Amino acid sequence: MLAKLARLVRHNSRQGEALEGKPFGEGPAAALAEALEIGREMGFRTVNLDNYCGYIEIGAGSDIIGIAAHLDIVPAGEGWDTDPFTLTEKDGWVYGRGVSDDKGAVIATLYAMKLLRESGVKLDKRIRLILGCNEESGSLCMKHYNEVEEPLTSGFTPDGNFPGIYGEKGMCAMLLRCSSSKIVSIEGGFVSNAVCSRCVTKIQAGSIGQGKLKNALDKTPLTSYTLTEEDGLLVIDAVGTAAHASTPLLGVNAAAYTLSALKEAGFKDDFVDFYLDRIGLACDGAGLGLKISDKYGDLTLNNGIVSMKDGEITCTIDIRFPVTYTTDQIRDLATPYLTSDKGTVEIQRLSDPLFYPPDSPLVRALYNAYVEVTGDTSIKPQVIGGGTYAKSLHGIIAFGCEFPDADNHIHDANEKLDIEEFLAQTAIYTQAILNLLQN
Numbered sequence: 001m002l003a004k005l006a007r008l009v010r011h012n013s014r015q016g017e018a019l020e021g022k023p024f025g026e027g028p029a030a031a032l033a034e035a036l037e038i039g040r041e042m043g044f045r046t047v048n049l050d051n052y053c054g055y056i057e058i059g060a061g062s063d064i065i066g067i068a069a070h071l072d073i074v075p076a077g078e079g080w081d082t083d084p085f086t087l088t089e090k091d092g093w094v095y096g097r098g099v100s101d102d103k104g105a106v107i108a109t110l111y112a113m114k115l116l117r118e119s120g121v122k123l124d125k126r127i128r129l130i131l132g133c134n135e136e137s138g139s140l141c142m143k144h145y146n147e148v149e150e151p152l153t154s155g156f157t158p159d160g161n162f163p164g165i166y167g168e169k170g171m172c173a174m175l176l177r178c179s180s181s182k183i184v185s186i187e188g189g190f191v192s193n194a195v196c197s198r199c200v201t202k203i204q205a206g207s208i209g210q211g212k213l214k215n216a217l218d219k220t221p222l223t224s225y226t227l228t229e230e231d232g233l234l235v236i237d238a239v240g241t242a243a244h245a246s247t248p249l250l251g252v253n254a255a256a257y258t259l260s261a262l263k264e265a266g267f268k269d270d271f272v273d274f275y276l277d278r279i280g281l282a283c284d285g286a287g288l289g290l291k292i293s294d295k296y297g298d299l300t301l302n303n304g305i306v307s308m309k310d311g312e313i314t315c316t317i318d319i320r321f322p323v324t325y326t327t328d329q330i331r332d333l334a335t336p337y338l339t340s341d342k343g344t345v346e347i348q349r350l351s352d353p354l355f356y357p358p359d360s361p362l363v364r365a366l367y368n369a370y371v372e373v374t375g376d377t378s379i380k381p382q383v384i385g386g387g388t389y390a391k392s393l394h395g396i397i398a399f400g401c402e403f404p405d406a407d408n409h410i411h412d413a414n415e416k417l418d419i420e421e422f423l424a425q426t427a428i429y430t431q432a433i434l435n436l437l438q439n
């Protein structure tokens with residue numbers, strides 16, 4: 001298994017420039033060719049779907065149990081202790097970009113298929129390991145799959161956490177705009193899907209008492225800040241804490257706390273008022289009529305970027321809404337709050353949640369496999385605010401391959417995989433497919 005994993009890790013399969021017949025460039029296509037070759041060597045049927053994705057299959061019948069893993073990776077980045085493209089074993093772990101996300105899961109699933117074939121169990125459904133090549137950059141691979149291939153009957157994507165993710169919140173992207181502000185410049189954050197962790201704001205030096213502002217800033221949870229004067233301007237450089245947009249309360253928004261301190265210090269400004277009304281500090285959507293929740297979780301709201309251009313300030317808003325709400329309900333609730341005399345909020349994208357009830361046959365079959373193999377009943381399937389392949393394909397949820405409380409440095413330097421857990425993943429996936437064969 002490790003030798004085969006090393007063959008996949010060897011390919012730098014980050015998205016590259018599109019080439020004729022290789023929509024995501026050389027790297028993902030080479031990793032796909034390698035994975036399909038491994039599948040052929042193991043005696044399975046293989047199909048390449050135009051280098052968008054491919055699949056490796058055993059069994060027969062009209063139903064398809066799909067396992068959707070991905071071969072593309074995020075850039076290796078800096079800070080590695082080993083070569084990210086050479087699988088390196090150390091103290092019971094293997095290191096390399098993609099070992100946990102998601103190339104290890106490809107090999108674990110292939111060995112689950114091999115074990116099932118060798119066990120003699122009746123394979124009266126097809127078991128199809130789908131190999132995506134564009135998960136990290138938009139999942140166009142699965143869009144292509146849906147255009148050219150049969151839908152799945154059931155299955156999972158091994159690209160999340162055990163013991164399974166039965167709900168993925170809906171998403172809504174908005175943009176707040178305001179052209180009425182005394183702020184001279186404001187720049188905060190760099191991606192919409194993370195909490196704005198640093199914000200630099202410039203105002204006229206005489207427009208506010210610096211002592212009052214300092215008092216107000218001292219009361220915030222900001223990690224640090226500096227107040228300096230340059231060219232008649234007061235520069236507020238505030239540092240908060242980054243967090244993923246789906247868990248904004250784990251972060252400290254540098255822009256939001258700068259603006260709330262300005263207001264508290266007596267800075268009267270339409271933008272500051274509009275921001276605090278509509279976005280605010282609570283991350284709960286109340287300012288947009290969206291303070292909603294269901295028994296599976298609360299709506300979350302994150303402001304990731306604040307920037308100013310040609311006198312207009314824009315703020316990105318990333319909302320994750322509860323799994324039992326529809327996009328129409330979100331639009332209806334927010335509509336009365338989108339326009340005001342101070343500015344506007346525009347809905348840019350709205351997408352449906354994914355939800356399979358926790359007692360549905362799919363969720364139960366997968367959860368039972370986890371419990372049967374590990375004996376661990378301390379943690380139940382969850383709802384998350386992110387999005388996986390499960391939103392792109394019919395009939396599946398995310399299931400593994402990370403274990404609860406594991407930190408495999410996904411998307412980070414020194415990505416790793418515990419060899420014992422690699423074997424446990426294989427055992428769980430074998431049992432999961434068996435349960436789905438009998439579902």
Ligand SMILES: [Zn+2]
Nearest residue numbers: 101102135159
């Ligand atoms: Zn992944």
